[in-house]
Amino acid sequence: xxxxxxxxxxxxxxxxxxxxxxxxxxxxxxxxxxxxxxxxxxxxxxxxxxxxxxxxxxxxxxxxxxxxxxxxxxxxxxxxxxxxxxxxxxxxxxxxxxxxxxxxxxxxxxxxxxxxxxxxxxxxxxxxxxxxxxxxxxxxxxxxxxxxxxxxxxxxxxxxxxxxxxxxxxxxxxxxxxxxxxxxxxxxxxxxxxxxxxxxxxxxxxxxxxxxxxxxxxxxxxxxxxxxxxxxxxxxxxxx
Numbered sequence: 001x002x003x004x005x006x007x008x009x010x011x012x013x014x015x016x017x018x019x020x021x022x023x024x025x026x027x028x029x030x031x032x033x034x035x036x037x038x039x040x041x042x043x044x045x046x047x048x049x050x051x052x053x054x055x056x057x058x059x060x061x062x063x064x065x066x067x068x069x070x071x072x073x074x075x076x077x078x079x080x081x082x083x084x085x086x087x088x089x090x091x092x093x094x095x096x097x098x099x100x101x102x103x104x105x106x107x108x109x110x111x112x113x114x115x116x117x118x119x120x121x122x123x124x125x126x127x128x129x130x131x132x133x134x135x136x137x138x139x140x141x142x143x144x145x146x147x148x149x150x151x152x153x154x155x156x157x158x159x160x161x162x163x164x165x166x167x168x169x170x171x172x173x174x175x176x177x178x179x180x181x182x183x184x185x186x187x188x189x190x191x192x193x194x195x196x197x198x199x200x201x202x203x204x205x206x207x208x209x210x211x212x213x214x215x216x217x218x219x220x221x222x223x224x225x226x227x228x229x230x231x232x233x234x235x236x237x238x239x240x
Contacts, residue, residue: 013105017066029063029070034080034190042191045081053082057094064098067152071095075180079187087188088181095180096172099155103168106159137167144175 034041045052056078063071078087140163143154158168 008108013065013101016062017068020063020066020068029068029073031073031076033073034077038080038191041077041081053086053090056081057090057097060091060094061097061101064095064151065101067102072183075183076187076190079184080190081187082184083188084181084185087184088177091184092173092176092180095151095176096169099151099172100165100169102152102155103159103165106156107162108159136163137171140168140171141175144172145178 041052056074060071060074060078063074075087075091078091081087082090140154140158
């Protein structure tokens, strides 16, 4: 019974993933959905702003937790409907909620037992856990800013190692914000572009967004090194 309780969140998450793919809902996660139904979405959002925002955040959190490909297109949709700031902030919070679900599943299934074993053994694993506990915020922030690091790999690793929840959560929200605002800015621009051309070539369309995509590249390559330098500078200042 204890084993079933331990793996129940993992079973529930697996059932949600099976339901999404079984019902074919993942097929709607494409820019074609914005092209075909964007005007309807915007009209509904104009009449039901708060409900639409909460519904999008709930869908975003569930899709993030269920590891379904295509969440990027939901981010674009959020920008299309709510603009770069409203969409960026709301999807960052929703993505963090999804990340916390995966964190909780990993921690329930494996993290607690592995952490207890590491603390009993007092070996390398315990030292790694202690180091991450000390610098959880900076490790997670740098990983989130580096958008090339697989999102769920961070969530699972954090859960398995049972890192401290508060700095993990705060660093996740802050680390996701820049990329999400950039993607939502692209989504906001789609509204004008689709008005001019209702049936665009999306591949060519995205070629127009070289500047914000360069910003994402900067996040992935430059910012993590900058954060590491800031961390080292703060460490030296604290030591003196």
